[in-house]
Amino acid sequence: MKELRHRFSSGFFITMALALLIFGSKNPPVVNGFRAGVADVFVPVLDMASRPFSVADGFLKWTQKLAIVFSENERLRAENSQLKRAQIKNSQLAIDNQRLKKLLNVGEGSVNTVAAARVVSDSGSPFFKSTLINRGTSDGVQKGQAVINEDGIVGRTITVGNSSSRVLLATDINSRIPVKLASSGINMILEGDNSPYPKLSFLPIGEKVAIGDLILTSGYGMVFPHDLPVGQVVEIGSESIKIKLSAKLYNLNYVSIVEYEITRSPVAVKKNIDLKKGGE
Amino acid sequence: MASVEVKAERGLRGTLPFISTLVLVLLMLLQYRLFFLDNIFPFLSLIGVYYWSIFKPHLIPVSLVFMLGVLQDILSGGPLGMTALLLILVRIFVVRQGSRFLEREFLFNWLVFIFVAVVFGLLNWIIASLYIREAQNLWNIFGQIMLTIAIFPGIAWGLSWVRYLLVKESR
Structure with missing residues (x-):
């Protein structure tokens, strides 16, 4: 009887796992919601557990910086004087650029930083490259937003929970x-x-x-x-x-979630609407 | 004696196998900030399920193995049900061998684990490739299998310490 119950139990859970594998492959909203809910619960735990590694990494970087502080100071001084000269040139170019854009009615892109987040986990798999961050809808994060850090692009949000989000990394096969x-x-x-x-x-x-x-x-x-x-x-x-x-995707600490939209001048928008009406 | 042991395994202490495997699942998901580890991180949860299926299978039933697998799939962002299915298969395989496992030495368990890890890794690769609809890099899975086999003695030693806590309380 016990053997029969054991076999039934194994069969039941194997069927459940297979059903999840087949049903979940289409990423239905129910599954995504479930994933996001569970991630919300475990992200604080992962956040706490990942802190010692973060501290150790910070300490290692600090000692590395300390070792090269004098040579780095000399290099930065030289770079600073070069940048000052470039800044003057750039400000003149920026004024010219703005004037020309106005003439051409080019849409300006505006970038808003939605939130800064801490990366708390890794996928732990060579086949699925994503990571969890500790910010979600309650912080204004939405699905499909860009995730960047100080070095460059990281990925985009694919599942967003209340207090956590999953970021599809730029190295993932689906990116x-x-x-x-x-x-x-x-x-x-x-x-x-x-x-x-x-x-x-x-x-x-x-x-x-x-x-x-x-x-x-x-x-x-x-x-x-x-x-x-x-x-x-x-x-x-x-x-x-x-x-x-x-960006070193294997060594992420803090990331920014940004929102990008093109805003055109009201005159240009009105012109577009008039053109569309004329076309109709 | 046996009833005393069973009594000691009830309650919170009886959850030690599940908790220790849960810790291994969470350890798999942390960022270790090492480039070479990124693609070949060992299957720690496999070691946990394999170990407890040998020594305390009644404390880590199929339902809990399923839960651990699903949790790993959710937190890793992998296909839901993949790890759950593979871990259940490992548990079934080990339990089917009966108490003969216990009669042997550690080296024998390790040798069997090599076979289990290779099959587990290859099935992982097949399911992932089918899911993505593209054959994935076999070298990565080879690296993961090798590292899992290499780290097995260390993790098993840690888990034997947890098992010792269970046995000690029953005396």
């Missing part, structure tokens, strides 16, 4: 981010492939990319603001061009 070549402005797509080095796709025929070329976000897709650092070309193979991301 697609519109990017451009900094030098020429050629638009491409950054495709994750679960390796630490995502690949570039949709490079126009005839266009060339060199190792070391800088990649920035293009702003298309309305998720990532334009001109954010993405990474550098590190490998040009026959089948793919590999990118080393600026």
